[in-house]
Amino acid sequence: MEIIAEIGQAHEGSLGTALSYIDALSDAGVDAVKFQVHIAEAESSIYEPFRIKFTHQDETRIDYWKRMEFTLEQWKILKLRCEEKGVEFLASPFSNAAVDLLEKLGVKRYKVGSGEVNNLLLLEKIAQTGKPVILSSGLSSFKELDSTVDFLKERNINISILQCTTSYPTQPENYGLNVIKELKNRYNLKTGYSDHSAKTETCIAATALGAEILEFHAVFSRKSFGPDASSSLEIEEIKELVKAVRNISEALENPVDKSDNSRFADLKGIFEKSLAVNKDLPKGHILKFEDLEAKKPKNKGVSAEDFQNLIGKRLKSDIKKWDFITKDNF
Numbered sequence: 001m002e003i004i005a006e007i008g009q010a011h012e013g014s015l016g017t018a019l020s021y022i023d024a025l026s027d028a029g030v031d032a033v034k035f036q037v038h039i040a041e042a043e044s045s046i047y048e049p050f051r052i053k054f055t056h057q058d059e060t061r062i063d064y065w066k067r068m069e070f071t072l073e074q075w076k077i078l079k080l081r082c083e084e085k086g087v088e089f090l091a092s093p094f095s096n097a098a099v100d101l102l103e104k105l106g107v108k109r110y111k112v113g114s115g116e117v118n119n120l121l122l123l124e125k126i127a128q129t130g131k132p133v134i135l136s137s138g139l140s141s142f143k144e145l146d147s148t149v150d151f152l153k154e155r156n157i158n159i160s161i162l163q164c165t166t167s168y169p170t171q172p173e174n175y176g177l178n179v180i181k182e183l184k185n186r187y188n189l190k191t192g193y194s195d196h197s198a199k200t201e202t203c204i205a206a207t208a209l210g211a212e213i214l215e216f217h218a219v220f221s222r223k224s225f226g227p228d229a230s231s232s233l234e235i236e237e238i239k240e241l242v243k244a245v246r247n248i249s250e251a252l253e254n255p256v257d258k259s260d261n262s263r264f265a266d267l268k269g270i271f272e273k274s275l276a277v278n279k280d281l282p283k284g285h286i287l288k289f290e291d292l293e294a295k296k297p298k299n300k301g302v303s304a305e306d307f308q309n310l311i312g313k314r315l316k317s318d319i320k321k322w323d324f325i326t327k328d329n330f
């Protein structure tokens with residue numbers, strides 16, 4: 001399982017905050033820390049509407065993107081910090097200029113956000129790098145995904161694909177956990193889940209349903225400013241999630257063979273019981289179901305699993321309450 005923590009815009013354009021996120025998330029045990037590379041002039045214009053107008057600080061959406069930009073030098077610092085902390089620096093570009101920037105950083109692969117699935121210009125640019133792509137599907141139908149997957153396959157790109165719902169925060173009826181398996185069956189690619197539910201249980205369920213990659217938004221506090229804060233997981237939740245996901249992954253990698261219980265032989269013996277009577281019974285009494293009890297340990301008399309053979313049998317001797325029943329009693 002690959003666990004990717006998406007910082008998105010949670011850094012609010014501050015290099016220091018972005019570095020703190022790398023530190024906190026690598027300590028939480030994720031495999032990759034993910035950024036979005038926004039180069040305002042290359043990807044947007046004054047005509048772009050706000051997805052959520054959460055601040056009056058930025059007059060227009062492009063002003064917001066400008067505030068989220070880092071310089072190449074700053075990106076180098078962020079990537080270096082990821083390397084020092086032993087996590088992959090992963091990013092989604094939102095323009096061809098952003099791909100050029102990421103190439104200068106020497107990234108290993110690319111994430112394509114849900115909004116870019118039909119941006120063939122960007123996909124062509126990424127494909128020209130020859131590097132693997134993780135494709136998100138939050139806004140796409142199968143038909144659109146088919147074309148994008150074909151487009152990348154024709155260019156020999158190694159693709160992974162994520163179920164995602166672009167709705168912030170995503171409500172249970174829209175998680176689409178069923179789609180993880182459908183994507184796997186349809187494309188036979190490495191398949192995962194990109195979460196916006198802000199709930200660890202969604203990611204754990206996705207793991208159990210076969211996701212091989214998990215991505216979720218991270219934030220220091222869901223009360224923070226920002227478009228994704230309410231759809232994100234906090235650091236303590238991420239720590240717990242990482243542990244849970246690693247455990248479930250290990251469980252899934254070790255399927256249990258229920259047809260063979262030989263490993264329980266000793267323990268099973270400790271749990272097994274022998275038959276006893278629950279009242280004083282006189283010689284000549286005919287045993288009924290209501291007379292019987294099953295008590296530990298096993299092998300003290302007739303085994304509990306053989307109780308049906310005793311019903312209707314006549315006692316040859318008295319037997320005291322809670323005494324075990326043996327063959328000699330008949």
Ligand SMILES: C=C(OP(=O)(O)O)C(=O)O
Nearest residue numbers: 092113114136138164194
């Ligand atoms: C928007 C992104 O991804 P997703 O669609 O998976 O949320 C992204 O990676 O930048």
